[in-house]
Amino acid sequence: MVNKRIFLDHASTTPVRPEVIELISEAYQRFIGNPSSLHRFGQESRRALEEAREKIAGLLGCHPDELFFTSGGTEANNMAIKGVARALSEKGTHLVATAVEHHSVLDACRSLEREGFSISLVPVDSYGRIVIEAFREALTPQTILASVMHGQNEVGTLEPVSEIGEIARSFGVPLHSDAVQTVGRIPVLVDTLGVDLLSLSSHKFGGPKGVGALYVRRGTPCFPLIHGGNQEEGRRPGTENLAGILGMARALELSMLELEDGDRRLHMLRTRFIQLLRESVPRARVNGHPSLFLQGIISVTLPGVPAEEVLICLDQEGIAASAGAACVSGALEPSHVLLSMGLTRKEAEATIRISPGKENDVEDVEVVIRKIRGIVLRTGPSFVPPP
Amino acid sequence: MGIYLDHAATTPVLPEAAQMLAEASLRGFGNPSSIHIRGQMAREAMDEARQVTAKALGCLADEIVFTSGGTEANSLALIGACLARQDSGRHLVISAVEHESVRNTAHFLETLGFRVTEIPVDPAGLVDPGDIARALTPETILISVMTVNNIIGTVQPVTEISELARKRKILFHTDAVQAFPNMLVEPGSLGVDLLSLSSHKFRGPKGMGVLYVRKGTPLVPLVRGGHQENGLRAGTENLPGIMALALAIKRSRENLEKAETELRRLRNLLAEDILANLDHVKLNGHSERAAPHIAHFSVDFTDGESLVRNMDHEGVIVSAGSACSSEEGKTSHVLEAIGQSGPLARGTVRFSLSRETTEQEVRDASAVFRNVVVRLRSASAAGRFA
Numbered sequence: 078m079v080n081k082r083i084f085l086d087h088a089s090t091t092p093v094r095p096e097v098i099e100l101i102s103e104a105y106q107r108f109i110g111n112p113s114s115l116h117r118f119g120q121e122s123r124r125a126l127e128e129a130r131e132k133i134a135g136l137l138g139c140h141p142d143e144l145f146f147t148s149g150g151t152e153a154n155n156m157a158i159k160g161v162a163r164a165l166s167e168k169g170t171h172l173v174a175t176a177v178e179h180h181s182v183l184d185a186c187r188s189l190e191r192e193g194f195s196i197s198l199v200p201v202d203s204y205g206r207i208v209i210e211a212f213r214e215a216l217t218p219q220t221i222l223a224s225v226m227h228g229q230n231e232v233g234t235l236e237p238v239s240e241i242g243e244i245a246r247s248f249g250v251p252l253h254s255d256a257v258q259t260v261g262r263i264p265v266l267v268d269t270l271g272v273d274l275l276s277l278s279s280h281k282f283g284g285p286k287g288v289g290a291l292y293v294r295r296g297t298p299c300f301p302l303i304h305g306g307n308q309e310e311g312r313r314p315g316t317e318n319l320a321g322i323l324g325m326a327r328a329l330e331l332s333m334l335e336l337e338d339g340d341r342r343l344h345m346l347r348t349r350f351i352q353l354l355r356e357s358v359p360r361a362r363v364n365g366h367p368s369l370f371l372q373g374i375i376s377v378t379l380p381g382v383p384a385e386e387v388l389i390c391l392d393q394e395g396i397a398a399s400a401g402a403a404c405v406s407g408a409l410e411p412s413h414v415l416l417s418m419g420l421t422r423k424e425a426e427a428t429i430r431i432s433p434g435k436e437n438d439v440e441d442v443e444v445v446i447r448k449i450r451g452i453v454l455r456t457g458p459s460f461v462p463p464p
Numbered sequence: 465m466g467i468y469l470d471h472a473a474t475t476p477v478l479p480e481a482a483q484m485l486a487e488a489s490l491r492g493f494g495n496p497s498s499i500h501i502r503g504q505m506a507r508e509a510m511d512e513a514r515q516v517t518a519k520a521l522g523c524l525a526d527e528i529v530f531t532s533g534g535t536e537a538n539s540l541a542l543i544g545a546c547l548a549r550q551d552s553g554r555h556l557v558i559s560a561v562e563h564e565s566v567r568n569t570a571h572f573l574e575t576l577g578f579r580v581t582e583i584p585v586d587p588a589g590l591v592d593p594g595d596i597a598r599a600l601t602p603e604t605i606l607i608s609v610m611t612v613n614n615i616i617g618t619v620q621p622v623t624e625i626s627e628l629a630r631k632r633k634i635l636f637h638t639d640a641v642q643a644f645p646n647m648l649v650e651p652g653s654l655g656v657d658l659l660s661l662s663s664h665k666f667r668g669p670k671g672m673g674v675l676y677v678r679k680g681t682p683l684v685p686l687v688r689g690g691h692q693e694n695g696l697r698a699g700t701e702n703l704p705g706i707m708a709l710a711l712a713i714k715r716s717r718e719n720l721e722k723a724e725t726e727l728r729r730l731r732n733l734l735a736e737d738i739l740a741n742l743d744h745v746k747l748n749g750h751s752e753r754a755a756p757h758i759a760h761f762s763v764d765f766t767d768g769e770s771l772v773r774n775m776d777h778e779g780v781i782v783s784a785g786s787a788c789s790s791e792e793g794k795t796s797h798v799l800e801a802i803g804q805s806g807p808l809a810r811g812t813v814r815f816s817l818s819r820e821t822t823e824q825e826v827r828d829a830s831a832v833f834r835n836v837v838v839r840l841r842s843a844s845a846a847g848r849f850a
Contacts, residue, residue, distance in 0.1 A: 084492075084502065090700060092492035101489070105482040105669070111474040114783060115769060116776040118468065148532030148671060151689045151699035181689025181698060188688055192576075280700060285489060287532065287671050287702025302686065304572050305535040305565030314565060315535030316474060316664055318671025321705075388499060397500040 082395040083441045087281075087434030088230055088258060088374050089399055094283040094331060097324045101285060104320035112317050113308060122319055129326035136333055137275070137292060138266035145291045145313045146322050150257040150278030151181040153291040156302040156313070157253045157274040158185035161222045162194055164298035165251075169219035170194045173250075175207045175226065175236065176417040182224050182255055183413075195219075204366040205234040205418045212241060216248045223250050227265065227275075228258035231414040231430060232365035233374030235259075242271025251297050257281055257289075261332035262371060263340070273297045279321070283435070284328030288321040339435060343372035346433045350375060350442045357450040364418065364428065375431045378420065379449070382456045384429045390452045396445055399430045466779035467825045471665075472614055472642060472758055472816035473783055478667040478715060481708040485669055488704035496701050497692065506703055513703075513710035520717040521659075521676060522650040529675045529693045530706050534641040534662030537675040538565040540686045540697065541637045541658040545606050546573050548682035549635065553603035554578045559591045559620065560801040561613050566639055567797070570608070579603070588750035589618035589802050593625050600628075606635045611643040611654070615785055615798040615814060616749040617758030619647070626655030635681065641665055645716030645819075646757040647724055651676045658683075661713075663705075668712030672705045723819040728756035730826050731817055735759045737830040742837055748802065748812075759815045762804060766811035766840045774836045775813075780829045783814045 084092070104125070110118025112126045127141065134141040147153045162172060172186055176198040186196045197215040200208050207225060216223070225241045228234075238254050245252040253274035259265050260275075261282025267275055274297060279288040293299050293312070305314030332339070354361050354377065364376035379387065384400045391398055400412070415425035431445065468476070488509070496506040511525070518525040531537045546556060558570050560582045570580045581599045585591050591609055600607075607629050609620050622638050629636035637658035640649045645666040651659045658681060663672035675696075677683055683696055690698035731754075735747050744764035749755075763771065768784030775782055785796050795805050799812065815829065 082502075086495070086498060086500065086502075089498055090495040093489040093704075095490065098486045098489045102482055102486045105477040105485075106479075109468065109474070109476045110470070110781070114470060114473050114781075115772050116470065116781045116783070118470070118781055119473070148536065148687075148702075149699045152532065152687050154689065155687045155698075179689065181687075184688035184698070278700075285702070285704065286700055287705045301572075303536050303539040303565075304568035305538070305563070307564075314568070315533040316662070316670055318532070318669070320477075320669065321671050321702075385499075392500040395501070397498065397502050399498055399500075 083437070083444060084397045085431045085433055085437065085441070085445060086397045086399045088430060088432035090280050090286070091283050091434055092436070093280075093285055093324070094328055096331065097284060097328045100327050101320045101324045104323050108319050112319060113306065125323060126317055126319055129322050132326045133290065133329055136329055137260075138268055139292050140295065142310070143292055143295055145293060145309045146317060147289045147291055147313055148287055148318075149289040150255070150276050150281070152302065153276035153278070153289045154179065154181040154255055155185045156291050157276060157299065158182060158222065158224060159189060159302055160299035161251055161253065161274065161297065162189050163300045165221040166194075169221040171197065171217055171219035172222050172224070173197045173199060173212065173215045173220055174224040175199050175201060177201050177205055177229055177414045178224060178226055179230055179255055179257070182226070201417050203419050205229050205232045205364070205414060206366055206369070207236050207241065209237065209240060209244070213244055216244075216250060220248065220250050222253060224253040224255065227254045227256040227270070228262070228371045228374070229365070229414065230258045230374070231412055232376040232418070233371040234366040235369040235371065238270045238272060246271060258371060258374070261329050262373060264336065267292055267294070274299070279325035279328060282328055282332045284325040285321045288318055288325045290325070340372055343433060346437060346439065346442050347372050347375060349439055350431065350433075350446065353443065353446040354449070357446055358453050364415065364420070373432050373434060376428060377431060378424050378428045379453055380424065380427055382427050382453055384427055386456070387429050387449065387452050391445070391448055394448050396448060398445070399432070400428065466781060467829050468781045469815045469817060469821065469825070469829055470781050470783045471818040472814060474664050474670070475667045475818060477669055478712050480715070481668055481712045484711050485704045485708040488707050496703060497690065509707060510701060510703060513706045516710040516714050517674060520713045522652050523676055524679060526694065527676055527679055529677055529696050530701065530709070531673040531675055531697055532671055533673040534639070534660050534665070535565040536686070537660035537662070537673040538563065538639055539569045540675055540683070541660060542566060542569040542573065542606065542608060543686055544683040544696070545635050545637065545658060545681070546578055547684040549605040553605045555581070555601055555603040556606040556608065557581045557583060557596060557599050557604060558608045559610065560584050561589055561798045562608065562610055563614055563639055563641065566608050566610070585801050587802050589613050589616045589748070589798070590750055590753060591620050591625070593621055593628055596625055597628055600632055600634065604632070604634050606637065608637040608639070611638045611640040611649065612647070612755045613749075613798060614642045615796060616760040616802065617755035618750045619753040619755055622654050622656065630655060642755065642758070645720060646727060646755060648720055651678065657681045663709040663712065666712055666716040668709040669705050672702065672709045674709070724756050727817055727819055730821055730823060731756055731759050733823065734815060734817075734826045734830055737827065738833060741830070741834050745837070757817045761813050763811040763813060763837055765844060766837060768810060768812045770840055771811065771813045771836060774840065775832055778832045778836065780832045783816070784812060785814060
């Protein structure tokens with residue numbers, strides 16, 4: 078039997094918007110020149126590139142010259158962490174991040190340990206939210222960078238970035254925020270958040286893969302990660318992926334236009350999902366903050382039911398969900414995020430992430446709940462009430 | 465639309481590849497790292513693209529690392545190899561005419577405590593393998609010499625240098641961004657450990673590149689945070705881009721030998737036509753070891769920027785040098801290395817052809833060039849004597 082395929086893994090990646098694909102295809106025909114070339118073909122490309130930069134800068138509330146295009150969120154995070162650390166290494170060699178950062182932030186920090194830097198990971202509470210006092214205590218006169226993500230990718234908790242920003246500022250420490258999960262999903266304004274650096278990734282909001290950006294506040298020192306020509310003011314060399322950048326700009330623009338409607342729809346889907354889940358699997362637990370969360374990320378622990386089994390069964394039914402971050406799935410390591418929140422190893426291994434998006438409807442939610450209930454029934458029927 | 469002769473800067477995306485990219489994006493594979501079926505489909509498509517790419521280069525699929533471009537490939541090769549081998553020594557050798565992405569990466573490595581030796585070139589832009597041999601020390605861990613120079617098109621003696629490197633157990637990287645698709649590039653027969661390619665130079669999409677990493681070559685990743693690309697390059701894979709790259713590389717490899725011969729014929733025709741009709745013009749680069757697609761000239765009594773703009777005005781797109789450094793307004797390090805500096809290096813122009821270039825286009829471009837040079841020279845002479 079062929080089921081309708083249901084994609085509930087938008088935190089991992091989103092389908093590219095058809096309008097964006099069309100724009101990219103047009104761009105390949107229209108913009109032939111290298112934006113760095115002096116001739117007309119090059120200058121046309123350059124203008125389109127700068128328009129895209131202005132558009133995105135407008136949506137983030139920053140200056141166009143504070144925005145550097147990268148090959149994605151991972152590169153943006155690597156560039157922010159390594160770039161600032163290396164640029165400020167004479168001032169100090171200590172970095173602070175939360176324990177629940179994405180691997181691209183954590184691994185970038187760890188690789189710096191070999192260059193003589195030290196890292197403090199600030200604990201989170203049981204909701205996955207950074208403990209603000211612990212953050213304050215982690216700062217030392219040696220601290221040169223703090224990195225606190227905006228929306229947690231596995232449990233959806235929103236971190237108090239603006240509060241952290243104020244503290245960081247009072248200590249004179251630049252703050253980076255990995256906003257890969259929030260840009261295009263909720264309003265993200267760099268000044269409201271009070272950040273000095275911010276990473277975003279195009280394929281999380283209906284844009285093409287292989288494109289992202291790093292915001293770097295004017296005056297914030299940041300060395301390049303990749304070295305070469307003068308593109309992006311020498312801070313991110315390499316011939317620009319113009320078509321991809323135009324696609325990202327359009328995708329972000331469209332996402333922001335649909336933000337309110339989209340948020341309302343996702344809220345409705347989420348509420349329905351959790352309500353049905355409570356009814357059909359009462360022992361299931363929803364992780365993350367009860368009020369400060371991203372609508373599109375639902376982390377569910379099904380005690381006693383291995384996540385891997387659930388995901389494979391769902392997959393066979395044509396439903397895509399995830400155990401946590403796609404970037405580590407297959408690694409079979411229990412999530413560092415869930416463990417940091419105080420879940421046991423067993424609980425962490427029984428946790429799945431459902432992330433609905435734009436094209437999902439209530440029926441999708443109902444189908445997935447029925448399937449989850451079936452799987453739980455097979456695994457531990459005594460806990461499930463009769464329908 | 466005019467005559468586009470700036471293929472060394474970038475090439476138009478192959479319509480077939482653009483279409484594949486659009487279709488793959490529409491199909492929406494999912495994230496190759498996800499365990500669900502869509503993730504698996506994505507992984508299968510990735511594997512296929514990797515195999516196609518490997519076949520075009522005559523190497524193994526797991527020797528291919530997809531990057532965000534030639535610049536990242538070069539940065540990864542140099543930084544990755546040096547950090548991986550730093551316990552054996554901290555000295556690297558590059559040529560004086562490398563692309564900025566190799567040169568500036570080497571300078572960055574100096575700030576990390578590595579020592580860099582730049583090997584000079586002769587007036588034709590050629591590196592002498594003997595000079596490299598003399599620069600090697602027991603501390604040397606990496607040599608990086610480009611396959612084809614991006615400004616003047618000189619083809620470097622990569623096989624000779626790789627033999628040298630192998631004997632001394634030194635890693636050897638070559639930036640082959642300008643070589644492919646205009647010449648056969650096979651890391652195996654070149655004998656290199658690391659080789660960089662850029663997709664948009666062979667009609668693939670921009671924002672994509674390839675680093676060939678010979679099996680067993682130690683490398684530390686540059687971008688971290690996931691196990692993608694064998695742990696050598698983290699980040700959700702740009703699958704549609706990779707599929708389009710694979711198609712473009714496959715098409716480029718088809719009939720490459722024949723295309724190279726024709727390309728060379730047209731390039732020589734262009735050079736002869738220009739030299740026969742204009743005085744005080746010099747063809748730069750090496751007379752025998754010349755890339756089939758690049759013709760770079762020094763034109764006395766003119767400046768490169770005026771040449772480019774005036775030719776553009778007449779519908780012929782060429783470049784004054786490399787696009788990557790075109791905004792600097794200073795003499796290119798390549799021209800300095802071949803002994804052309806100051807006013808002499810000002811009037812330079814690079815024509816770069818592709819296998820789609822026709823004989824008629826070459827003849828027309830040459831005629832436009834002749835007119836523009838004559839006009840600019842008389843204007844500047846008039847200015848001088850006014």
